[in-house]
Amino acid sequence: MPLTVEQVEGRVRVTVLEVHGDLDYSNYLDVISRAREAYDAGARHLLIDLTDVPFMGSSGLVALHSIALLMMGQEAPDPEAGWDSFHALGRSLTSGVQAPVKLLGLQPKVEQMLERTGLKRFFEIHVDRDQAIGSF
């Protein structure tokens, strides 16, 4: 699946990871790997652009979970280990601490899936790229 990474200067340097195409079990590990590469290269504010993702399976949730964790400087746990990483991410939303990972451009069915699985409230979700970058 095509993935592009771009550095954008807002108030802080933001790494924009654009995902293109369906996100499912066949490619979710590629997304995690790309995010990990960005983190290892120094990225600390990540905007995941899902504008061009018409379908996301629950493997995509695992990708978002893992990326949220690694961007908080933690190793991605066994997916069976629990939602601690999401809870920590959610705490940052309510405490005023900027979350290191935000989402952009959720298509309706993708947003619906995040809602139905209780994941939506752990991410700041944007519809405008410039506003998303400026929010970090």
Next chain:
Amino acid sequence: MTQPLRGSSAAGAARLLRVSTEPASLARIRRFVEHEAIELGAGQDAAADVVQAVDESVTNIIVHGYRGAHGVVEVEIRAVDGALVVHLRDHAPTFDPTRVPRPDLSRPLERRPLGGMGVHLARELTDEVIHRIPPGWGNELTIIKRI
């Protein structure tokens, strides 16, 4: 042979796809289900819901059923009395996903496992999910969505 729902009128012709269980087959299955669902009269929303439910279920077959080993999945879809009926058949060890407990959304999130979201989504997006063991197969999962 697909049984009509609740003694209603006879089912239409079934559309069938049989693929190997490599992860790349998921996209092919999604395209097949979406196309056939629309052809059978489903609206875009209903078709998308069925596509998601099927993808989640086939992913579980690949990951948990065959555990990454080579296998076959058969996808049969038809319209029966105002509903889409999708049968997913495999030769994996018998597993009934309808027995997976529903996630308790009222529990603190740190006490919820991440697993089980696929089954949860399939239930949420469709009207009925039925498991049985037909002759010659390890599992058959039937997904029903009113259209």
